[in-house]
């Protein structure tokens with residue numbers, strides 16, 4: 001089922017997600033709905049807060065963004081990205097590498113707004129999945145999307161990470177979005 005994506009200005013986007021204990025049918029249904037919603041909106045990631053749920057759950061699929069490649073390693077070995085997409089991450093924990101990279105980002109909760117965001121170029125992620133657990137390293141768009149989604153799960157939005165000049169130039173658009 002495709003769910004409504006909440007937009008900037010809705011309080012739930014500022015809520016920290018609760019850790020998920022038992023992975024029951026409700027969580028499975030939510031994950032399936034979020035994947036469907038993300039695909040329908042042509043996004044590469046979606047966090048539970050964006051469909052109104054205060055939970056540590058995010059879905060990702062960067063396999064179709066050929067112009068913005070990603071790489072992924074498990075136990076130090078490169079793995080086929082497509083085999084792990086879409087990805088359901090529950091209670092994810094990220095460890096950020098030191099190297100930084102600036103790249104453009106958008107967000108399904110901020111229609112028509114994009115901005116350059118400084119992120120770690122490489123991340124290590126550990127999370128539960130619907131099947132068990134996963135631990136991997138990522139670069140490229142996957143590393144960026146992981147940081148963007150992990151921020152959502154903590155109530156942090158990509159505009160919080162924009163330079164003050166970039167944010168100031170978007171002030172009018174953000175106000176209009178918030179008023180809706």
Ligand code: ZN
Nearest residue numbers: 106107108109
């Ligand atoms: Zn977002």
